Amino acid sequence: MAVSRQIIIDTDPGQDDAFALLLAWAAPEELEILGITTVAGNVTVDKTTHNALRLRDLAGAATPILRGCSRPLVNELVTAEYVHGDSGLDGPDLPDPRSSVESMHAVDFLVQTLRAATEPITVCVLGPMTNLAMALIMAPDIVAGIDQFVIMGGSFRAGGNVTPAAEFNVFVDPHAVHVVLTSGVPLVVMPLDVTHQAQAVPHRVSSLRELDTPVGKALIEMLEFVERHDITHGFEGFPLHDPTVIAYLLEPELFELRPGRISVVLDSGPDHGRTVGSWRSDDDTAANGEVAFGIDADRYFELLAERLATF
Ligand code: RIB
Ligand code: CA
Numbered sequence: 001m002a003v004s005r006q007i008i009i010d011t012d013p014g015q016d017d018a019f020a021l022l023l024a025w026a027a028p029e030e031l032e033i034l035g036i037t038t039v040a041g042n043v044t045v046d047k048t049t050h051n052a053l054r055l056r057d058l059a060g061a062a063t064p065i066l067r068g069c070s071r072p073l074v075n076e077l078v079t080a081e082y083v084h085g086d087s088g089l090d091g092p093d094l095p096d097p098r099s100s101v102e103s104m105h106a107v108d109f110l111v112q113t114l115r116a117a118t119e120p121i122t123v124c125v126l127g128p129m130t131n132l133a134m135a136l137i138m139a140p141d142i143v144a145g146i147d148q149f150v151i152m153g154g155s156f157r158a159g160g161n162v163t164p165a166a167e168f169n170v171f172v173d174p175h176a177v178h179v180v181l182t183s184g185v186p187l188v189v190m191p192l193d194v195t196h197q198a199q200a201v202p203h204r205v206s207s208l209r210e211l212d213t214p215v216g217k218a219l220i221e222m223l224e225f226v227e228r229h230d231i232t233h234g235f236e237g238f239p240l241h242d243p244t245v246i247a248y249l250l251e252p253e254l255f256e257l258r259p260g261r262i263s264v265v266l267d268s269g270p271d272h273g274r275t276v277g278s279w280r281s282d283d284d285t286a287a288n289g290e291v292a293f294g295i296d297a298d299r300y301f302e303l304l305a306e307r308l309a310t311f
Contacts, residue, residue: 005122005147005249006032008113010068010106011242012041012127013051014084015091015222019304020126020152020242021052022215025059026307027250033061034113034121037106039068041127041172042080043088046070048127051089053097058218059311068106068131072173080168083229091225092218110135110142117145122249125151125180126242128169133176136183148186150245153177154262154275155192156291166273167192170264174273177264187289189262190244191275194255194292198244198300199237200227207305215311240300244292247300254303256294259287 009024011017024031036056038049049067056063071077084090102109110131114121123146125132132149135142153169154177160166170177181187200223209220227238247254261278265271277291 004030004032006034006119007122007124007249008035008037008110009033009124010037010039010127010131011052012039012043012048013055013089014042014048014127014242015089015226016238016240016242017042017126018051018055018089018222019219019240020246021055022059022219022311023243023246023304023307025061025063026310027246030250033063035064035066035109037066037068037109037131039106039127039131040070040077040079041169042084044070044079047088049101050097051087053099053101054089054094057098058094058215065101066104066106066109067101069134072128072130073133073175075173075175078162078172084226089222091222094218106131107134107138111139114142114145115139120147121145122147123149124245125149125153126245128172129176129180130173133173133179136179143183143185146185148188149180150188150248152190152195152242152245154189156275156277158192158196160274161192163270163273165265165271167275170275171273174264174266178266181262181264181288187262188248188257189289189291190241190248191291192239194295195239195241195244197295198297199235199239200301201237204298204301205237207302208308211305211309213311215308219308243304244295244300247303248292251299251303254296254300255292257290257292259290261286262289262291
């Protein structure tokens with residue numbers, strides 16, 4: 001059962017980020033979204049920010065949106081228009097935003113908000129972790145204001161989706177991932193191992209298709225665009241990666257988690273950006289997080305349909 005909590009969502013919309021954001025906006029009883037911070041990832045930060053603003057209008061929300069980092073800490077930016085389209089949110093024809101971002105930079109917002117936290121805040125991570133790493137480097141004391149990082153990223157036994165070894169969010173900025181993994185903040189990780197079990201196949205999407213609303217129609221159009229890449233690569237449907245983070249906050253019992261010590265490979269070889277887990281039970285004291293390896297995928301899509309029907 002979910003409890004009410006304050007959250008910040010760091011994101012690079014992205015169609016699956018859109019599903020996650022709308023699911024969060026559809027859960028006001030459980031989630032108080034203090035802010036949405038955008039980052040370069042699926043597309044440039046100008047485009048991810050533009051997309052976050054358009055999604056806020058679609059949801060009829062008023063959450064502050066803060067523009068974040070435009071490139072990784074060390075590596076050159078790698079984007080994914082080949083999956084998400086040139087806009088990063090191809091599919092529906094969403095209008096230009098009716099309002100703009102806050103003037104504050106996302107990293108300053110993270111530092112200021114986490115320092116002022118009256119209760120520990122859950123930070124939801126849906127894209128490359130550049131903003132979070134910058135905030136942790138600028139102000140290590142902010143860890144006191146963070147309840148946990150809930151992260152979509154990494155892959156342990158499922159292979160990579162950018163290289164054979166690396167998942168996209170980690171691959172774009174593995175140095176930022178290292179800063180987050182070594183911050184001492186408790187982690188819950190949704191890797192490809194679990195998101196690949198949550199493919200948007202027809203029987204799971206049927207209830208979403210019946211939503212005769214602007215939100216429902218837009219999300220179906222996003223799905224019909226973004227699934228093309230994965231289907232040509234052998235998937236039955238688009239693995240709905242990012243909403244697993246929000247679904248975990250609403251119904252944690254959907255997931256099977258395993259404690260472990262998670263690290264990331266930073267060398268320059270073919271393993272660059274690989275996430276590595278140590279699962280030895282006698283090493284639990286050294287665990288820095290819990291990783292999801294199982295999901296009730298049908299219930300996950302039911303949750304999405306139920307909540308998204310409230311718009
Ligand atoms: O590997 C999947 C992740 O990369 C998701 O967050 C998707 O939006 C892309 O950012
Ligand atoms: Ca994302």
